Amino acid sequence: MNRKAYTSEDFAWVNWTPEIIKQKINEAIEAKKVCYAVIKAIAPSERTFTNTVFAIESSEYEHIDAIAQVEFLMHVSPLAEVRDTAQEMVDVLQKAIVDIEYDPDMYRAMQEYAAKDDLLVGADKELFDDMMRTYKRMGFVLEPEKQQTLKDNLKEIAELATGFEKAIADHQDHIVVRKEELRGLPEAYINGLKQDEEGNYIVTLAYPDYIPFSERCDSAPRRKELIDKFNRRGGPANIERLKRILELRTENAMVLGYPNHAAFKLEDRMAKTVEMVTEFYKDLQKIVTNPAKLDLQLLAEMKKKELGDSSARLAYYDIGYYIQRDKMQGYAVDDEVTREYFPLERVLDTMFDLYASVLGLQFVRENFPAWHESVLWYRVDNANGSLVGYFSLDLFPREGKYGHAMMHPHVQGRRASRELDAPYVTPTCGVVANFNPSSGTTPSLLSHNEVQTLFHEFGHAMHSLVTTAVHMSQAGTNTARDFVEAPSQMFEYWVWEREILKKMSKHYVTSEPLPDELIDRMIRSKNHAQGYSILRQLFLGSLDMTFHTATEPIDPVAVYADLYKQMFELEPAQDQLWPAGFGHLMHYDAGYYGYLWSEVYAADMFARFRTEGVMSPTIGMEYRKKILEVGSSRDEMESVKDFLGRMPNHKAFLADMGLASHDEKGGEASE
Ligand SMILES: [Zn+2]
Known part of the structure; x- marks a missing residue:
């Protein structure tokens, strides 16, 4: 399927004013209403996959790009009035969408089509099944009052969630x-x-x-x-918002017949059930608890020795500090020293070369309009020169800009229409980060951790751009939530390979690559305190699961404190409001476990590269075809098994963390 090349006009959105943003979102809402009215008006006997299922899927195609672009501007525009209007309109949109989509007549339309019992296969079958499940999850099997409760609750949740995130960003x-x-x-x-x-x-x-x-x-x-x-961060108001959100989520889950919110959320994930996650956690916790305790004991000893006080106790504000100290004493890897070897420009060049050769791509600078002067645009082509897509890099901090790193699509790939020979919509996306800018004679220098972050976000960008999924809802990173990080996490392994580190590093003064012995220490220090760090992941995931399996109102601050004491055997901060700053609870609700879950799959997939060549274009192309291009047009577990040629397991993950040897037999991660 041919992809159309874009020109500067296609990037006019970067300069949208608040007025245009309002107009775009209002148009999107109106268009969706019209589209739904057309679908509903079709007689039962006339229903087809195209005029019903695909019509629902594509009901936003014409405006979805504008929506994505407004959301993106909300995060990156240097103009406060643009960010604020975008935020306001995203709110308006979310509420309107809830209204439009909560339409029992749409479910009726789907049921009418379902009654035809068409034989569907592949991506179409996935789409149909997903949609039917979604309508059921939306409560259309319920009586009208209960449906109304759901709908009202979702609106309130959306509003509270926006407020929650804004309170963190503005704090x-x-x-x-x-x-x-x-x-x-x-x-x-x-x-x-x-x-x-x-x-x-x-x-x-x-x-x-x-x-x-x-x-x-x-x-x-x-x-x-x-x-x-x-x-x-987030303040007491966020705790109140969170309590209310948890109540509303629980109420909704129960109305729909689920025991709790987590059970509801997990149903359409790779994990499927709360029990699967609990088992997965239990398995890992069994393995990491002792190493984690040893890590913390070691830090406590350091503190005692340093203060010459055998009664000194390790505190929450010591952990990061002594981990860093221990690293510097034991492995002497100073992030600030390694940083000198990673000038941004060099890192980008090497990263582009690597992704290009392994995935069969080329990257070319473009001069499209941008929202800020520091933004760079690139075109991505296949090795044979045919177009794949475009991406932007926005890498330095600004006031009001999104404070973390992310990949955000501006245009998502999909076949433009139901016609088999319809053109494929060329995807574009943005990578956003907050690296130190250059200052004086010092270029922008990345810590090794930031290099890893860049590889991660860039991996999402590739996932988003190389997609060939015909339906947008199955394209790129639109996969099961607990799998979406895995393809990117797999790419992170590259920044730990000696050969790649050698190529990528160039001291900004001496031009020397990273010395071998420094690489040795970096690799050793990677696994430093890994027991503690995995336990911390398990802690955050358990916190999220505890919040979302509770069926009675809870006090999030107390739950945090209790779980902290229980898992780390340490006192948490006295006046903490930690959950108020836990932004993941808004859109990764009952989903934090997904980080470790997907890391297990990432490690397993990288094991293939490790065996057959970490920069192997053959494995790379297979990875591109079987994992990246298909998105969720087939079950993610099928894709992983297809790529691995066997069932996945957590052997490679534990070995990579230094918690098991590469030959040791591990249990099955998942069936
Ligand atoms: Zn990610």
Whole structure:
């Protein structure tokens, strides 16, 4: 299927004004209403897959790109009025969509079509099954009052969730420290901090300030002060929002006949049931609890020794700090030193070469309009020169910009119409990150962790662009929620391969690649405190599961504190409001387990590259075809089995974490 090349006009959306944004969203809402009215008006005898199932699937095709673009601008526009209007209109849209989609007549239309008992196969069958299940999950089998309850609750949840996320994004706080209190932090970091009139330094909660400070500042009281502020992000209002959201979610799940919200959410994931997740967690927790305890004991010993006080206890604000210290003593990998080997430009060049050769692609700079002067556009072609798609890079922090790293589509791939020879809509997407910009004579330098983040987000971008799925809802990263990270997590393994590290690194002053012994230490330090870090993942996932399997109102702050004590055997922060800043609860609800879940699959898939060549274009093309291109046009488990040629298991994952040898037999991760 041919893909159309874009010109500057196709990127006019980057300059949309608040007025245009309002108009676009209102048009999208109107168009969807019209589309649904047409579908409903069809006589039962006239129903076909195309005029019913595909018509519903494609009811937004004409406006979906505008919607994605408005959502994207909400995160990245440098203009506050654009971000605010986008936010406001996304709210309006979400509410309107709930109204439009909660239409029993649409379910009736689907039932009329279902009664025809057409023989469907492949992507069409997946689409039909998904849609029927979705309508059932929307409550159309229920009596009208119960349907109304569901609908009202969902609207309220959407509103609360937007408020929750905004409260985190807008939350600003800082501490003021004297120069001597910054001991332990590198000069470059200190020079990058803002200063007040008295020459004191201002450390904010923004990640580039917060993370190095919480891990490296020698002053425990100041660390505690900043971490305590961080642990209150979102504020008390978010705790109230969260409580209400949990209540509403539980009510909805029960109305639909599920025991709790998690059971409802997991039904259409790869995991399918709460029991599967519980088993998966139990298995892993059994293996990592002891290594995690040893990690924490070691940190506690360090603190005692350092303070010369055998009664000193490890505290929550010490963990990151001593992990970093231990790493530097034991493996002496200083993120700030490795950073000097990763100038952004070099990293990008190497990353492009790698993805290009393994996935059979080429990347070419383009000069399309952008929302900010620092943004770069690229075209992606197949090795034979045919077009694949486009992506943008927006890599430096700005006020009001999305604070983490992400990939966000602007145009999602799909076949333009039901005609078999219809053109394929060329996908475009954006990679967003917040790296240190260049300053003076120093280029933008990435920590190794940031390199990994970039590979991850870029992996999502490739997943999004190489798609060949005919239905948009099955294209690119539109996969089961607990699988969507796996393809990207697999690409992260590349940044741990010696050969690749050698190619990618170039000291910004000496031009030397990373020395071998430094690579050795990096690889060893990767598995450093891995027991603790997996336990932390299990903790966050368990917190999420506890919130979403509760059937009675709960106090999220107390649940956090209790679980923290239980799993880490440590006291949590006194006045924490930690759950108020746990943004994942909004859209990854009952889904946090997915990170580890998908890592297990990622490790298993990378094991094939490890055996047959980490940069093998043969395996790369197979990966592209069997995992990336198909998206969710077939069951994800089928795709994984197809690529692996066997059932998946967690052997490779545990071995990669240094918690088992590569030959040791592990249990089955999942059936
Ligand atoms: Zn991701």
